[in-house]
Amino acid sequence: MFSAISPGELALLAASLIVAGAITGVLAGLFGVGGGAVIVPILYEIFRVIGVPEEVRMPLCVGTSLAIIIPTSIRSFLTHRAKGLVDLAILKVWAAPVVLGVLAGSYIARFxxxxxxxIIFVVVAVLSALRLLFAADRWKFGDELPGKPVMVGYGGLIGVLSALMGIGGGQLSSLFMTFYGRPIHQAIATSSGLGVLISIPGALGFIYAGWPKMDILPPLSLGYVSFIGFLLFIPTSIWMAPVGARLAHRLSKRKLEVVFGIFLLSVAGRFAWSLLG
Structure with missing residues (x-):
């Protein structure tokens, strides 16, 4: 029960989240990601140290990650759209199935x-890492995007997996678009729009999903969203992101791919080990 947590323990939680936000900002700037691939594993370790029960620890990380992604995804999408890089036609096809997929994933999270x-995080992280480490830009399914039924189905899958992983969907949708020959810059720009479609309903869905567990969740949580995590993560992560970005400019694209691939494998290994335990 967290109702009796001391002011000192609450201060430790706040300080840990501020530091974690700074680390996340550096990693996000370095690797060009701002979602759950970085946020979820860092939150998981913090919540483990402060004693959040295993029963609610991972969904609390995922829900909080989705809430953190909201402002950054909106800012990213508006920036990319202003530069004319977003393929709005793809977003129109994906909008409804992605949102429905997020709602389905949030409902699944309740039970x-x-x-x-x-398991979902490990599988997706390993697949992404293998593609990065083996420089699989040549992996292609075709030169044109598939028809609407396949696009709709994939949009729903992106929504479900993103909701259960706590990510903005960019990693999955960019992977899909590059498999069909779309330039990486256009893929990233278009994928930024999914962050808005995923993060808002996803965060609301995880508030609903965690409502029955309020008695064992840490203070200042609303369902599976930690508001202290949300409020303290964002300022320092935004502040430190340029540091990571400057570091990224000193490394080649290939070195970044290798480092990020190793990072994803280490995270997958950490979660896989906890599954075995």
Whole structure:
């Protein structure tokens, strides 16, 4: 029970989240990501140290990550759209199935065992890492995007997986678009729009999903969203992101791919080890 947490423990939680936000900002700037691939594993370690029960730890990380992504995804999308890089036609096809997928994922989160979140994170992280480490830009399914039925189905899958992983969907949608020959810059720009479609309904859905667990969640939580995590993560992560970005400019694209691939494998290994335990 967290109702009796001391002011000192609450201060430790706040300080930990501020530091974690700074680390996240550096990693996000370095690797060009701003979502759950970085936020979720860092939150997981913090919540483990402060004693958040295993039953709610992973969904709390995911829900909080989705809430953190909201302002950054809106800012990113507006920036990319102003530069004319966003393919709005793709977003129009994906909008409804992505949102429905997010709602489905949020509903699943209400009843899913904690290990399900880890398993999904491990599988997607390993696949992404292998593509990065083996420089698989040549992996292609075709030169043109598939028809609307396939696009709709993939949009729903992106929504479900993003909701259960706590990510903005950019990693999954960019992967899909590059498989069909779209330039990486256009893929990233278009994917930024999914962050808005995923993060807002996703965060609301995880508030609903965690409502029955309020008695064992840490203070200042609303369902599976930690508001102290949300409020303290954002300022320092935004402040430190340029540091990571400057570091990224000193490294080649290939070195970044290798470093990020290793990072994803280490995170997947950490969650896989906890599954075995």
């Amino acid at each position: 899913a065992p904690p290990d399900l979140f880890k």
